[in-house]
Amino acid sequence: MMTLLILVGILLAIVFGVRRYVASLDSQQKTAIKDGINEVFVRAEREGRFPRHPAFETDYLRDYPGLQKIEENYSVIREECEALMQRRENLVPMASLGGGYTAGDTHSAQWTTLMFKSGQFIEENCELAPRTAAVLRGVPRVYTAFFSVLEPNQHIQPHYGYYKGFIRYHMGVMVPRNNADECCWIRVNADPDDNAADDKGLIDRGERYFWHDGEGVMLDDTFMHEAANDSDEVRVILFLDVARRMPWYLDLFNRLVLFVIHREASVRRIREAARIKL
Template sequence: MSIGKESKKKRPLLVRMGKKLRPLVNWIIARDSCVPNEPFVKKDLFPWGGALEKAYPLIAEEFRALMEARENVPALRELSPDHRRIAPDQRWKSFFLFGYGLKVPENCAKAPVTAQLVGGIPGLCSALFSILEPGGVIPAHYGVTKGMLNCHMGIDVPKDPKDCWIEIAGQRVAWKNGKAFVFDDTYRHHVRNKTDELRCILFIQFERPTRGLGRMMQKIFLSGVRHSAFVQDVKANMKRWNKHLPCQ
């Protein structure tokens, strides 16, 4: 059976189960969270955040080298059909180092310092360079699980913060080069880049620190996501994309 046919069979069942169970699972995870259940979480609670900021010059250097072949960075919607609602055009591009717990060796080899740094983050789920081109919009949406938190660090962001920002739970934040912040994406959020410059960040998803039943539910839910057609499609598409890139 082809990947495409298998996905069509699995996805409806996953969606139905997820919609029914997700509110309860999220409530349990939030109840048993070891960090505050708020839109923004203090980055000081995660020591690796400071290490990333200190390594910003090296990370930025690797990113600039990648951008010399910018056409080799795919649009997110090409890798993940499930993201097409919030990636309405080709302007949101993603260079995955790790995706949903899976390492992308070809990409890590192109940014070895960054890959080594993010690879040591406890509970790492995904790490990628996220690029939003001029005029890019990511519509308002909610993340699927309290089991993960997001970290953004500015790599090469527009000079005017008034026209390039993310709004989370009604609070608007602009990225700064070399500075990171952590947030819970289950709160409503959306992104705008109304400048004529690229917005480039290091985007990390990692497991929320939890305990007890919440920890168990988190592990079960995230395992289900990793084995779902949603992730398998992304994995297959990344392999196809890298296979057809010119040798470098």
């Protein structure tokens, strides 16, 4: 027992030491560290320590069973979302949340959010959709959660996500006409060579997925991807970043990294900017 307590104490000391070190770095240095951590996961994936994700995965409940709770509560989530859409002018533009990794053309889209969680729950926002927030509190491994609101006739340009330790989950909440005309879609190019080329023109080689109400899909957002709402109505999905399933030693490393990241000043600023003031 004493040995275990000593080990825990050493681990906590290391984590808090790393946290203080990261806080002292400038943005370029932090980006370099993030890229190095991503390379650890990329190499592990290449070595087969965990499977490479396809463009889209719909058979995910064995690895992420908690997501079933979200889909079982779709009607509740939809009801609260519809009420919010009556005053969606109060939602926060994605461009204001400091997402430099998708800056520029990506954030030129009319794309807004109600963010429930970014490392920690944003309580003021949760009060605007309390039953949805209650469902999310019961789902393990979720670090980011929000309603992603894309206005009619909008296109989110090809881009790459920022962290390999996540798997992205989408559930259609308000999909115009339940996508009978396939106007609302996301496209992912999961080809390793195309992604290594870093040529966004290669997105046309990717695979498209068409959202439907109450249905979920998972994807690796570090692969090149784009999205569009080509309809004449607003489109809303529930958007989650979930800690990726990995062997225990990589999972522990990932959890420690996420512990530090979500207590870093830039993420605290995102939480503050995401607060909706009615």
